Amino acid sequence: MKKSKTPTFLLELPLFVDAGQAKRLCAHFEAARCLYNALLGEAMKRLRAMRADPAWQEARAIPKAHKQERKEAFSRLRQAHGFSEYALHEFAQVANCTWIADHIDAMMAQTLATRAYQAANRVCLGKAKNVRFKSKGRGLDSVENKWNKSGMRFVLDPNAGDGGFLLWNAEVLPARIEWRDAVVRHGLRHAIKYARLVRRKASSPNARGADSEGYRYYVQLILEGTPHQKKKHTVGTGVVGLDVGPSTIAIVPQQGEARLLPFCEELQPDARAKRRLQRKLDRQRRANNPDNYDEKGRIKKHGKRRLTWKNSKGYLASRRRLAHKERKLAAHRKSLHGRLVHQIIRHGNTIRTEKLSYKAWQKQYGKSVGRNAPGMFLEHLIRTVASTGGTLSEFPTQSTKLSQYCHGCGSYVKKPLSERWHSCPCGIGPVQRDLYSAWLAAHLDPPNTVPSIAQDSWEGAELRLQAAIEVLQQRANEGQALPRSVGIPRAGARLPKSLAPNQQELVYRRGRLEALGEAQEPPVL
Numbered sequence: 178m179k180k181s182k183t184p185t186f187l188l189e190l191p192l193f194v195d196a197g198q199a200k201r202l203c204a205h206f207e208a209a210r211c212l213y214n215a216l217l218g219e220a221m222k223r224l225r226a227m228r229a230d231p232a233w234q235e236a237r238a239i240p241k242a243h244k245q246e247r248k249e250a251f252s253r254l255r256q257a258h259g260f261s262e263y264a265l266h267e268f269a270q271v272a273n274c275t276w277i278a279d280h281i282d283a284m285m286a287q288t289l290a291t292r293a294y295q296a297a298n299r300v301c302l303g304k305a306k307n308v309r310f311k312s313k314g315r316g317l318d319s320v321e322n323k324w325n326k327s328g329m330r331f332v333l334d335p336n337a338g339d340g341g342f343l344l345w346n347a348e349v350l351p352a353r354i355e356w357r358d359a360v361v362r363h364g365l366r367h368a369i370k371y372a373r374l375v376r377r378k379a380s381s382p383n384a385r386g387a388d389s390e391g392y393r394y395y396v397q398l399i400l401e402g403t404p405h406q407k408k409k410h411t412v413g414t415g416v417v418g419l420d421v422g423p424s425t426i427a428i429v430p431q432q433g434e435a436r437l438l439p440f441c442e443e444l445q446p447d448a449r450a451k452r453r454l455q456r457k458l459d460r461q462r463r464a465n466n467p468d469n470y471d472e473k474g475r476i477k478k479h480g481k482r483r484l485t486w487k488n489s490k491g492y493l494a495s496r497r498r499l500a501h502k503e504r505k506l507a508a509h510r511k512s513l514h515g516r517l518v519h520q521i522i523r524h525g526n527t528i529r530t531e532k533l534s535y536k537a538w539q540k541q542y543g544k545s546v547g548r549n550a551p552g553m554f555l556e557h558l559i560r561t562v563a564s565t566g567g568t569l570s571e572f573p574t575q576s577t578k579l580s581q582y583c584h585g586c587g588s589y590v591k592k593p594l595s596e597r598w599h600s601c602p603c604g605i606g607p608v609q610r611d612l613y614s615a616w617l618a619a620h621l622d623p624p625n626t627v628p629s630i631a632q633d634s635w636e637g638a639e640l641r642l643q644a645a646i647e648v649l650q651q652r653a654n655e656g657q658a659l660p661r662s663v664g665i666p667r668a669g670a671r672l673p674k675s676l677a678p679n680q681q682e683l684v685y686r687r688g689r690l691e692a693l694g695e696a697q698e699p700p701v702l
């Protein structure tokens with residue numbers, strides 16, 4: 178089937194599932210898991226065979242400049258070893274037999290095959306190191322169809338009080354539809370491309386709406402069209418420059434209020450609670466399995482025999498609680514990201530920012546990147562900007578070097594990471610460096626690598642950037658802790674009175690506060 182190119186959006190509705198249905202759904206999901214693993218195993222087998230083929234090395238030896246030749250060689254190999262989505266669909270037809278076929282129809286088997294192929298293909302393309310089979314304990318938590326005509330499908334029944342139902346095998350699962358909700362109303366007016374059934378663990382089997390296994394069920398409708406735009410989310414027309422950091426984001430529109438915000442601040446208490454739970458879990462694990470640790474408290478190296486672990490009831494409860502906390506944290510983060518996206522788009526939907534290497538960040542600022550997920554935020558922003566018809570341009574850091582640039586004299590001076598303020602002998606500054614980069618980004622027209630700044634625009638901008646800092650200054654005066662990278666110390670607050678570069682600063686590195694020596698300086702962002 179040819180992939181449709183029409184715009185798509187998603188609507189999620191909770192499902193009412195009774196105990197009998199929950200049990201049967203569990204069996205369906207288990208069948209889907211087995212089939213998925215079988216397909217994934219087959220895909221990996223074909224991949225290994227393809228890579229072991231001498232022709233594979235020959236194809237790899239073709240210089241990259243000979244694009245066409247290389248492409249043909251690889252596609253011949255894929256054909257010969259049946260490593261393609263289509264070939265795996267055919268295999269799915271064969272594999273979907275005996276008891277599994279009672280649960281999974283042909284269409285759904287195809288979608289599982291596609292999923293397995295995509296996972297294996299990531300390994301083939303070097304984008305992933307390995308695939309992950311779905312274990313029985315964790316299971317598969319979503320299944321989807323390809324269309325809404327047969328198999329698993331969602332129907333609206335005007336006769337049953339405007340109810341909506343997910344039909345799968347013999348089950349009829351009623352959905353909870355809040356017709357007063359504008360988002361739901363908007364969604365259900367659109368054509369359904371296909372439906373996806375998702376289950377998520379609730380905090381416990383006793384949680385509201387959870388079945389005896391502790392799952393809640395949802396239907397995700399994949400709809401044709403564009404998502405509902407809430408009235409409160411207006412779209413501006415200006416140009417906005419961004420400077421995204423691991424723990425802060427600077428938002429500077431060409432005109433209008435500039436802001437420097439700590440990223441996902443509200444997540445901090447949640448993150449702390451999560452960490453406490455993790456430590457509790459570790460203590461419980463040690464108490465339950467004293468023999469698995471050596472005298473220094475390290476997990477013993479197992480030789481041939483694997484270590485066996487005993488899990489107490491209390492341990493399992495903590496583990497559930499931790500998993501729940503993690504899900505909550507992720508959902509909270511997503512909503513904070515959404516809020517931030519709309520705050521940015523209110524200024525304008527032409528957005529400019531430097532392209533950043535999130536991989537490198539992960540190494541250096543693992544903790545804040547893990548908590549704040551700036552990469553995910555940017556993806557969210559890209560999607561939303563596209564849906565409003567705007568543009569988001571990311572330009573490479575190497576060619577623009579905005580953090581080193583000074584528009585006053587046009588010079589590039591490398592700053593150490595600890596220096597959070599831009600202050601140039603030519604008279605520009607002092608100005609907070611993230612805000613300054615964002616302001617420069619707002620004035621950069623992508624093919625150019627040098628911002629084009631009109632003579633008098635700096636005067637107004639300097640005040641705006643100053644105002645953004647004053648907001649944070651106020652907070653620091655009240656004794657609130659801000660990310661180090663803002664460059665404002667906590668209470669007793671004073672602006673760094675000396676902007677001298679040799680002042681020793683503390684920075685976050687690998688999640689720890691460390692003094693930043695001159696010698697072991699991390700690369701400038």
Ligand SMILES: [Zn+2]
Nearest residue numbers: 583586601603
């Ligand atoms: Zn200068």
